Structures are given as C-alpha cells and as structure tokens.
Amino acid sequence: MLGKSKSSEDDSVSTEDKKRICPECGGIDLMRDYDLAEIVCVKCGYVIDEKIADTRPEWRAFDDEQKTKRTRVGAPMTYTIHDKGLSTTIDWNDRKSIGGKITSTQRMELYSLRKWQRRVRVSDATERNLAMALSELGKFSSALNLPKNIVETASVIYRRAIKKRLIRGRSIHNVTAASIYLSCRQCGIPRTLDEIAAISNLNKKDIARSYRFMVRELGTIVPPATSRNYAARFSNKLIISGKAEGMAIKILEVAKKLKLTSGRGPTGIAAAATYLSTVLANERKTQREIAEVANVTEVTIRNRYKELLEKLLIEVDI
DNA sequence: AAGACGAAAGTGGTTGA
C-alpha cells in the first residue's frame, strides 16, 4: 500500500473500481468516497459498498503547510442528516477554550453568533422539510429492520426528489415512504409495499402513486422485484434447512428461464418454490404456514405450485 | 380431522382507447 504513495494526493477512482459496474443501473460511473467510506453509483445513487477501508497511505507531515493540508478531522459525512453532519456547533459555555472568562462584549457577540448559526443550519422551508423527512427515514428503517445503506440510498433519493421539486403538493410522509421502497427495490432487499404501508399508517395506494411518480421523474431504473430475494426471506422465517432454501432458489432460476415468472407476483412464485422445496427436502410445511409468511393465499401457492410442477418435470426429472 | 385440491365468483389494480 505504501508503495502507491505517489498517487495519494487525489481521490481519483482506482483501477480496481474501473472494472466494477453498478448492479442496479449498469452505470460504470462509480465514486469511491473515503470520507463517506462508501462506493456510490453517480448515476442512480445506489450505495454499492459501505464501510470500505481507507486504503490511502497515512500521511507524514514535514512542515506546517503540509500538516494543515493533509489533516483529516471531524465526524464522517452522512446523507442521513440534513446538512450531511458537517455543520459546526458552537459551545454553550461562555468561556474561552484556553483559560479564563470572557468580556461582556464578547458574550454578546457569541450570543448573536449562536443565533445566526441556528438560523443558518436549518434555514428555509426546504431545509426544515429535509430535516424532518430524514428523521422519518430513520424511523422507517428501524421499524423495518433495514440496513444502514438502505437509509443512505433513500436519503440520496429524497435529496434528488427535492432538487427536482417533486415534493411540492405531495406529503412528506408519502415521499419518504416511497423513497424507502425505491431504495429497497434498488438494493434488492425485499420489502413489500404492504409492509411499508402497514408500519407508516399510510395508504398503500398513495405511496404507490408517489413511488411511480418518482421513478418516472427521477429516471431511475428499477430492477423488477426478484422472487429469489423473497424466497430467501421466507426460508428464514420458516426456519427450514439451507439445503431446502438453496433448492428453492434453484427452482426459481429454472422457472425464470422457462418464463414462468413473468407477469406473476414475485411473492406468489417465491412461496410456491419454497413449498416445492420443502416437499422435495422432506421438511414439509403446510401451505397455510407458507401462505402466512408470504402474505398470499394457499390458492395462489397451489396454482403456482402446479405450474412449476408441470413445467419443471419436463425440464429436469427430479 | 387436518391438509390438499380445485371450481366459481368477487376484488383491486393496470392498460389502452
């Protein structure tokens, strides 16, 4: 690592990143940001990796100028705080950092400084809106047990929505919910609209409308929800063996090739594949159990199950 | 008796005129 020290001055994209592409939109424009410790797709805002190690060599300063130039201080930047966590706070103690008390004139000065600092920090309506929305995002993610990069991605999405003035006339709640949903879809973490609607006390219809609007206006490419991710989730909820889970995923892969998945609800197919795998692995769960965790009816599972059986038996003999 | 199966009618969302 130290051998590369000549290129240590800039944050340019290293050669290994050039080979990587965004799994969501296929963009090759990736930004490796050491301050955020993230690799972000510049095109769609998808956080590809987080908590990356800072591979830049530690600096050595030989004089004061280098020292000021290279010093890194402060909390990491984050998109989840409305000013990205970069604002300064002024201490409430009326005293100098070193030593004694301050004069009354200085105290007045400090007072007005603080006042303005507050005003600047959350200045206009948009800032307040953003601050509120971001705290909302935080609540969502903890209620849904979402990883941190989902919130980061959702924050980026929300910021872009504000920039494009998409929030006007829409409620903050709906747009935040839609941002979370969009973020989940982009990151391949299966959460249904129903789940988001349930914990947010919002109308599913309204969230869906905001979501579609945002997708259109932001020009985001959203991969279709994959049944595969759902299958993994159902398997975990049902506590079945890894063998059966792997089988379910294999089934889905074949099903995809046979074009069984198009037009069907991903949850239904995932549920059917899970059911089929439990049957094959002799860990039989009832259709009702699976229907419950998958939030579909037994009838739907049966129908998909039947289709799967018919087509799969032709393709591979089990 | 519980679970699986399937037919028929009903529901909510999408699409295209």
Place this chain on the structure above:
DNA sequence: TCAACAACTTTCGTCTT
C-alpha cells in the same frame, strides 16, 4: 374517464393422508 383484462383472493365442497 371508463371498460376490458389478468392476477389474485375468498369461499366452499370434495378428496387424500
């Protein structure tokens, strides 16, 4: 804005284990 449409649900009777 409305009707057509496919996917899915609800309901219920029958079959299987």
